[in-house]
Structures are given as structure tokens and as C-alpha cells.
Amino acid sequence: AQKITQTQPGMFVQEKEAVTLDCTYDTSDPSYGLFWYKQPSSGEMIFLIYQGSYDQQNATEGRYSLNFQKARKSANLVISASQLGDSAMYFCAMRGLEYGNKLVFGAGTILRVKS
Amino acid sequence: NAGVTQTPKFQVLKTGQSMTLQCAQDMNHEYMSWYRQDPGMGLRLIHYSVGAGITDQGEVPNGYNVSRSTTEDFPLRLLSAAPSQTSVYFCASSYGDGGVNYGYTFGSGTRLTVV
Numbered sequence: 001a002q003k004i005t006q007t008q009p010g011m012f013v014q015e016k017e018a019v020t021l022d023c024t025y026d027t028s029d030p031s032y033g034l035f036w037y038k039q040p041s042s043g044e045m046i047f048l049i050y051q052g053s054y055d056q057q058n059a060t061e062g063r064y065s066l067n068f069q070k071a072r073k074s075a076n077l078v079i080s081a082s083q084l085g086d087s088a089m090y091f092c093a094m095r096g097l098e099y100g101n102k103l104v105f106g107a108g109t110i111l112r113v114k115s
Numbered sequence: 116n117a118g119v120t121q122t123p124k125f126q127v128l129k130t131g132q133s134m135t136l137q138c139a140q141d142m143n144h145e146y147m148s149w150y151r152q153d154p155g156m157g158l159r160l161i162h163y164s165v166g167a168g169i170t171d172q173g174e175v176p177n178g179y180n181v182s183r184s185t186t187e188d189f190p191l192r193l194l195s196a197a198p199s200q201t202s203v204y205f206c207a208s209s210y211g212d213g214g215v216n217y218g219y220t221f222g223s224g225t226r227l228t229v230v
Contacts, residue, residue: 009155033216045205045221052216091157095217102148102173103207103219105157 003027003099004092004106011111013082020067021077021109023092029053032096034075035103036066039089048090051075082113117141121206121222128196128229136191136225138206145211147189148219151175151202158205164189165211196229203227 005024013019025034036048051059051066059066067076079086092106122137140147148163150173160173164183178200180192189208193200203226207219 004157033218035218037221043203043224043226045207045224047218047220050216050218093158100171101146101211102160102163103209104160105150107155107157 003104004094006092006106006109008109009107011109013079013086013111013113015084015113015115016081018078018080019082019111021079021090021092021111023075023077023106025073025075025092025094027073027094027096027098029096029098032094032098034066034068035093035095036064036075036077037091037093039091039108040085041088045091049077079111084113084115087111087113119206119208119220119222121204121225123225124223126225126227128193128227130196130198130229132196134193134196136193136204136206136227138189138191138222139187140189140206140208140220141187142208142220143186144208144220145186146209146217146219147183148173148207148209149179149181149189149191150205150207151200152205152224153202161191161204193227198229201227201229 032053034051038046049061063080065078089108091108119140149161150158162181164170206222209219210217
């Protein structure tokens with residue numbers, strides 16, 4: 001069974017608009033962590049934001065926020081005021097004891113920001 | 116602080132050749148992992164280690180060996196390269212102690228082509 005599902009292979013967004021990248025996950029653990037990484041065309045993996053399963057509030061980091069809906073097992077990334085430099089591949093990932101505390105990844109979403 | 120250092124950045128191998136991808140981290144992280152990235156499949160775990168002297172298989176271990184003689188180093192060995200091993204390889208490290216809230220720090224990746 002797919003542990004992390006990213007249903008959008010590719011997305012376009014107009015510069016300065018907001019965009020939501022979808023992520024759903026599957027676990028029976030009560031304690032787990034959710035992560036988003038950005039991979040620009042240069043190839044490096046850049047950590048963006050983290051959400052813990054017990055966190056009461058949605059995580060925010062600058063223009064990035066995580067729309068965490070625990071009952072629906074979704075952890076969507078919201079990027080506000082998109083910039084051309086946001087064009088990249090975005091990965092959702094989860095870490096939990098059910099998976100041996102290893103970080104497991106979704107297939108990724110390619111985001112293209114149009115000027 | 117160097118973080119996670121991977122060498123080489125690029126490599127071309129002939130089918131049947133062997134080689135070692137090097138990975139070193141200077142953050143005293145207990146967890147170290149090797150992932151491979153293929154289009155449309157996200158990052159898949161090859162092998163991982165929870166500390167010096169301890170290694171285990173991930174999702175796609177066939178054709179690869181690892182060892183962890185020190186906390187800092189976690190080399191990945193390709194025993195007999197095959198075209199199916201053409202991929203981008205990432206080494207990553209993290210704090211352990213069972214915490215699910217620790218993200219991984221990634222190396223810059225190795226682009227391997229097997230001809």
C-alpha cells in the first residue's frame with residue numbers, strides 16, 4: 001500500500017498567486033512526522049517545513065504553510081505569493097515508527113511558476 | 116560545517132563494473148541512509164544504518180552493499196553494475212533516538228549512468 005500519495009504529477013501557478021500541493025499519507029501510528037522537501041533543477045534536496053502528528057497548530061515557515069488535516073490524513077503544502085524561484089519538484093515525506101523510523105517519500109509534484 | 120558530503124557527483128560505469136559511492140557527515144548523526152531517485156518514483160530507500168556497526172535493508176537493496184564502521188562514514192557499494200542501476204543516489208543523515216520529528220539532511224547527490 002502506498003504510504004505517501006501525491007496525486008498531482010505537475011502543477012502550474014501564476015507568479016504572485018498561492019498554490020496548494022496535495023499530500024495524503026497512510027499510517028496507524030499515533031506519533032509521526034510529516035516533511036516537505038524542495039528539489040530545484042540543480043538537484044539538491046532542501047527541507048521546507050515539518051508537522052508533527054501531535055502539533056495543535058499548522059506549521060508555517062515564511063511563505064510555506066502546511067494544511068494539516070489529521071482525520072483525513074492529509075498534509076498539503078501551501079505556497080503563498082509564488083515566485084519564479086519556486087519552480088521545482090516538491091516531495092512530501094513521513095517518518096514514523098510503523099516504518100522503522102525511516103523517512104518515506106511520495107512520488108513528488110513538479111511545480112512551474114509562470115510570469 | 117560541511118553537513119553531508121557525497122562523492123563523486125557524476126560517474127559513468129560499464130555493465131559489470133563495481134564501485135563505491137562515498138558518504139560522510141560531520142553532524143554526529145546516528146541515522147544514515149542511501150536513497151535512489153528515479154523519475155516518477157520519488158526517493159526509494161536502498162540501505163540504512165541506525166549507528167556504527169548496524170545496517171539494514173531498505174525497499175530496493177538488491178545489487179548494493181553497505182557498511183558502517185564509523186559514525187561519520189556510510190559508503191554504498193555497487194557489486195556488479197547493471198543499466199537498471201542508472202539513477203541519482205542520495206545519502207542522508209539524521210538524529211535518531213526514536214524521534215520522528217527529525218528531518219534528514221541530504222548530500223548533493225551522485226548521478227550514476229551504467230552503459
